Amino acid sequence: MTKPRTLYEKIWDAHVVERKDDGTCLIYIDRHLVHEVTSPQAFEGLRMAGRKVRRPDLTLAVPDHNLPTTARVDAQGKRIPIADAEGAEQLAALERNVAEFGVPYIGPTDEKQGIVHVIGPEQGFTLPGTTMVCGDSHTAAHGALGAIAFGIGTSEVEHVLATQTLLLKQSKTMEVRVEGTLGFGVTPKDVVLEIIGRTGTAGGTGHVIEYRGSTFRDMSIEGRLTVANMAIEGGARSGLFAPDEKTFAYLKGRPMAPKGAEWDAAVAWWKSLVTDEGAVFDKSLFIDAADIAPNVTWGTSPEDVVSITGSVPDPESFSDASKRAAAEKALEYMGLTKGQRMQDVSVEHIFIGSCTNSRIEDLRAAASVIEGRHIAGSIKQALVVPGSGLVKRQAEAEGLDRIFTEAGFEWREPGCSACLGMNPDKVPSGERCASTSNRNFMGRQGPGARTHLVSPVMAAAAAVTGHLADVRELMSR
Amino acid sequence: MDKVSIVEGGAYPLGVKNVDTDMIIAAKWLKTISRVGLGKGAFEAMRQDPANVFDDPAHAGSPILIAGDNFGCGSSREHAAWALNDMGVKAVIAPSFSDIFSGNAFKNGILTVVLPQEAIDRLMDVAKTDPIHIDLDAQSVTTPFQDRFSFEIDPFRKTCLMGGLDEIGLTLAEADRIGAYEAKVKADRPWVSAAVA
C-alpha cells in the first residue's frame, strides 16, 4: 500500500524531473507569468549568456505594476505613453524582451490586460495540479484552483525561462481548517486576516498551506483566490485548495483551459487531487468560522489584526520584547494610540483593488454597500481599480461603475495601482487609507502612507462613513 | 557568480524583527532594468532616523548585517538582495529568514546565516566595537573573544556558493532529462503541455 499523501505531495511528485541525493528536486514548472518589474534583469541574463526561453508557450507576460490606471489611449485611439521615464523604460524593456524571446504578451491596451494574478485564472492559464511561478510573492493566489503556485526572485525567473524548471526542496505541510458558516458581513478577506493574525507573518515559513474544512468548501473560487493570495503574508510560499466542482465550473470554457476530450481527461485527473485519508500535516490550525468578525489591521504588519469591534492594542500587552518594540513603532507610524476604538479611526483614502480583492465579486460586494450612498465629505480620494479589463467590462455591463462614480469614487483602468507605491496612485505621507490590498508595510502605499487592510465591503463602509466602520451596521440582512 | 568562503569585518547591529523587503528597498526603486546601483536606496526609510546604524561611521561599509526574526519577509523582489550587495553586505545573520529572500540572497552570493536568538544577542554586542568572522566551509561564526557559533546550511547551496557555480548552466546540462519529462507529460497529461497556442 502506498503511503497516504497530501494534495501538495501529490502535485509535487508529479513534477519531479530528478531527485538529487540530498533531497533537492529538479521540479518542472508548468506555467510562468511574467511582469515588467521583476523580469528585465532575467531577460538580460539570458541575453548575456546567449540562452533562449525554453518554453515560450508555457509563459505569459503582462505589465501591471507600474502602469498608471488612467486612460491608456487618447481620443484618436493612440496609446498614451507612461509619463514617468523609468516606468516607461521598464515597460519598453518588457516589450522588447517578449518580442525578442517570442513570449506571448498581453499589452497595456488589450482588454485582457490586468494584474497577473487576476488574468491567470481568468484566462484559464492557471490549472489545477500544475506548478506555477511568477516573480511576485502573491503568486500563491493561484493555489485557489489547486496549483502549487509561488513567488520567485528574478534569478529564478531567469532559471525558469532558460530551463522550465527550478531546483527546490520540498516544503513542509500545514493544514488550516476552518469549519462552519461565515457570519453576516464576514468575507474571505476577514478569514485570511484572521489566519495571519493567529499564525503571525512567519507562522507558515517553510510550509505550504492546504485550506480545508466546510467554510472553504462553501467558498467561491474568487473568495478562495483572496485567501490563497495572502498565504505569503503568513510566511507560506503557497496555499492550496483541493480542486472541486466549483473549480471545474469556474474553469470550463476559459480561453486557455482544455477543451473537448482533453477537458474530460483533465477533470478525471484533477478529481484525484485530494489529500488522502490518513495523510499527515506537519502543522495544523483550526478556526471556528463563528469566531471570525469583520477584521481590520491596526499596525504595519499583516499580522496586526483586530476585529472592527476591537481597539488598538497596548504594546505592553505583548509578552515578547521585540514584538512590544515593533508595536510601539507601528503605533507611532500609524498615528494611533493604545485603547483607541478601531471604529473611531478616520480615513481620508479608500482603495478598492489589488490582486487580493479586485475581481467581479469584490466589486459587486462593495457596490452593494455603496449603492444609494455617497462617500463622506472627509474622503480625499476613493479609487476603484478593477483587476483586469474583462472585470472592468463585466462591472460596467452590470452598472457597477455608475454606482461607484455616483457615490464619488474614481473608476480606473486595471493594474496594481495603490497596492504599492510604484505608479502614480499613492497615498500621501501621514494620510490614512482603508485598503483592500494585502500589505500594510510602512511606506507600501507611498512614503509615510498609513494603511488599514480590510475587505471590499469594509472599505465601502469606511468610504461612506469617513472612518473604519462595522459594515454590518450598514447592511440589511 | 563569485566564490564565497570567508566573510569578515564589521557588522551592522540592526537587530530588528520582521525586516520586510519594502524596508530593504522601497517600491520606487524597483523601476530599474539593472542589477546594480540600488545601494543608495537601501533602508531608505530607516535612514531618515539620524541615529540609524547604516550611516553610523562606526559601521558604514560593513560586510555583515545582524537582524531579528523573519528577515526579508514580504515581496519576492530580488532587488532586496541586489541592494544589499550594492551596499557591500555579503552576509546576513538572523534567527530566521523568509524563504523567498534566502533563495534570492543565495543566488546573489549573499550568505544567510541562521543562529539562535542568544547568539544574535551576543553578536549584536560584539558588533558594536569588534569584527565578526564567518567561515562557510567550517560553518562557523567567530569573534575576537573566542565566541564560536556553528550554523547549518543546505549542502547544495554550500557547494554552489563555494564553487561560484552557475545554477542555470548546471540545470541546462540536464536538458535530456527535462525533455524526457516533457515527453511523458505530453502523453499523460496533454492538456498541460501547451498553454498559449
Ligand code: SF4
Ligand atoms: S496588486 Fe499588489 S500585491 Fe498584487 S501583484 Fe500587484 S503589487 Fe503585487
